Amino acid sequence: MAGVIGGKHRRVDGIAKVTGAAQYTDDLAPSRMLHARIVRSPHAHARIVSIDASEALAMPGVVAVITGSDMPIRYGILPWTQDEQALAEDVARYVGDGVAAVAALDERTAAQAAAKIRVTWEVLPALVTPEDALARPEVKINPLSKDGNVCKRVDLRFGDVDAALAGADVLVEGEYDFASTTHAAIEPHCAIAEWDPRGRLTVWSATQVPHYLHRALARVLELPEDRIRVIQPPVGGGFGGKSEPFDLEFCVAKLAQTTGRPVKILYTREEVFYAHRGRHAMNMKFRTGATKDGKLVGVASKILIDGGAYSSFGLVTTYYSGQLLTAPYRFPTYAFDSTRVFTNKPANGPKRGHGSVQPRFAFECQLDEVAERLALDPIELRRANALGEDATTVNGQKIGSNGFLECLDAVERASGWKERRGKLGRGRGLGVAGSTYISGTAYPIYPNEMPQSGVLVKLDRSGQVVVFSGVSEIGQGVNTMLALVAAEELGCALDAIRVHTGDTELSPVDLGAYSSRVTFMAGLAAIEASRAAAKLIREAVAKKWECTAREVGAAHGTIFHLDDTARRMPFAEGCQLAESANGAPIATGGGYRTRKVGGDYRGGSIGASPAYSFTAHVAEVEVDEETGQVFVKKIWVAHDCGRALSPVDVAGQMEGSAYMGMAEAIFEEHAVDAHGIHRGPNLLDYKLPTTLDTPDIEALIVESNEPGGPYGAKEAGEGPLHPSIPAIANAIFDAVGIRLRRLPFSPPRVLAALREQRTREAKKEQA
Amino acid sequence: MPVGKRICALRVNGELREVAVEGTATLLEVLRYELGLTGSKQGCDEGDCGACTVLIDGRPALACLSLAVTLEGREITTIEGLAGPKGLHPVQDAFDEHGAAQCGFCTPGMIMSAKALLDRDPEATADEVRTALAGNLCRCTGYVKIIDAVRAAGARMKREQSERSPREPSSGGDA
Structure with a gap:
């Protein structure tokens, strides 16, 4: 190991971006x-x-x-x-x-x-709401719809959830509305x-x-x-858009x-x-049952999804709205019934945390209500129901590494939760939420047996290393990730590496920058390709030094004998020896091959992933009861990324995710009027948060070391967004005692909920 | 079709450039299409995103809302004018070091706004940095590392200022 992985590095494309030289x-x-x-x-x-x-x-x-x-x-x-x-x-x-x-x-x-x-x-006739589209099946919005304007329905049940909920000591029921939001990459x-x-x-x-x-x-x-x-x-910027x-x-x-x-x-x-192709609006009816000591007994949802005019990824979205909820908590029984409906609007699609951010909001708010009803600490309730590592979820997904408890510990400690929650005075509050996300979908979009990600490594007698991959650099830092892997495995200097990505003529196929698959899959492919090249170098050097290849090490541009470090040569010389021994230029390949995972039922492969990340947030808010404004003051985000290959970049993903979730909680709504005309198709009216609207965000990296991941890594790009919204909702409850179930939490909605609260309390006093 | 163009002499990054422009041509169009200076980005073309921010006489301005013909005799600085033969401007270097550029699309405008602030006050507080950058939208970073980078760059600029003669005006690598 060359000690590159996990260190602080500048990005390979950083200078091009800060000088304006990068060509978009x-x-x-x-x-x-x-x-x-x-x-x-x-x-x-x-x-x-x-x-x-x-x-x-x-x-x-x-x-x-x-x-x-x-x-x-x-x-x-x-x-x-x-x-x-x-x-x-x-x-x-x-x-x-x-x-x-x-x-x-x-x-x-x-x-x-x-x-x-x-x-x-x-x-x-234009039908712009899913309710209207269902009510008028004779108006056919999309050529592929078979059953009225239904795009897709998924109704899956795991165990007898109705019996479990009927027997629950506590049953929380609620209806939640998630507004559509869009990516708005710059x-x-x-x-x-x-x-x-x-x-x-x-x-x-x-x-x-x-x-x-x-x-x-x-x-x-x-x-x-x-x-x-x-x-x-x-x-x-992409974010799924x-x-x-x-x-x-x-x-x-x-x-x-x-x-x-x-x-x-x-x-x-x-x-x-x-x-668009942004986050689907969802109407979600949720029921959550628990025993009196706070153990979950069942969760059931009925979800109506506003699809817009075309299918996009909608089939997957419909599954994801239920399939990705079954961790980090143990569900003894579970059911979801989700229906995606065509409407005469821009199609919805995948936005960061595809299909699962919406139900996560509803469910984590319900958990907070369970805790409230049982007078339990919301973090303790989550600990008590944690699924743990090497577990199988109720819907048959296999969880490997799991750092969720460490995530809860980290946000609890950093936020001063025990000392501060409930003690900040009316108007200020803390809220918590947790989540999980996939590290790539297990299966490719179009069924095939070929690798999902390919990497080629070419060595040159100059000592220069070129990495070719079909991955897409969209700002997440994948080009840097590939260079770090190659430097780690080959022992060359980081500066000796050139990375060529995103060109179907030069690079082997990678399926794309979506579903948080890239570090996991391309990372493993890069390790395989780099190791194959490193092996050729070590064998050639071992022959010259009359030792075994195992005794040859390399780091930071120097090749050395592991037991006798005085024996050394520059990396380029090793490349020359390898090329001589090979009799041909050195170019090696690596691939990520599909691993068969998932539940054994129709749809059981959707939501199946080779690894799952975990996140916990604590949000601190201040609610102005005069204006109805919610100010998010601080977000602590702890994320189990398995292993941070580049901690600066992992933290960057966590901070950006927390920001984007906060934006959906407080500001953003992608809405059209009754004629289908967008209510504000510009970055001012859509209310993209500025520096002044964005709270302090503290990223706390948790490393659980995923056995199947590259150096133990899992995803970090999408998971950290999920708890943002419910953590803020729960913090608002802690601050002023109102439960907001419709997004975004705009001043009129906050004021209406506060009025309702006053009416309720006045009635209570009268009674 | 091109109608009614006139020759306009613009001073860009210290160089006098003559370009034929229509009266309605924005500075952003002239920079990107006529001068090949594509570092200034077009994110919205309506003054909302700040990705096209340049400096006009040292003050941040939106190139997409500035008419090129009105800028004769003014000093225009773009992202391409910051790095000199000695290397990156401290703000650029800090953005690179702190991971403040992810997709990089807002980065040039962000750096120009930051430079204008730090030229005025390298010791700007976090709140002052937030205020100065409020016209530059970033969708990737949550602004955390951007604010860190600007403050680190300010500290370095201050240090370098005091190492030089105290009367010398601040500058980066630009001409």
């Missing part, structure tokens, strides 16, 4: 490039009667227009729900659905031309395509899933996959094919809001 997609401009704009539906539901582009095409500077019929083949991120067309051909299903695209010499001309494309519409979606006369297509895109984009482009453009190259430049193909990627590709020139589309900020 919109920073690229191939020569002769055209700019394009997409014409979007102003109606939430309308039939396209005709499209007249003649006026636009007559404008000077306009080069080409395409419409839905130019790309008739449907696609979708999941193979089972291919329900999207690059440009809607017959029916637009939400305000913002693209129907035509126009390419011009410059961006302004393209925008002006887009406004000149005349679409004749036949307006159809970089808008952007794509560029180039078509060469040999019939090869190159697409640069700000995507989290270059491999899936590669497949979708081949399908929609009817091109062999081997003629397509997808390049993913550094991405300016760039984890499926979007209309702009197909449009630039088709327009590049049509015009023979490179074409770029950069979404306006308004388009980013309409593209």
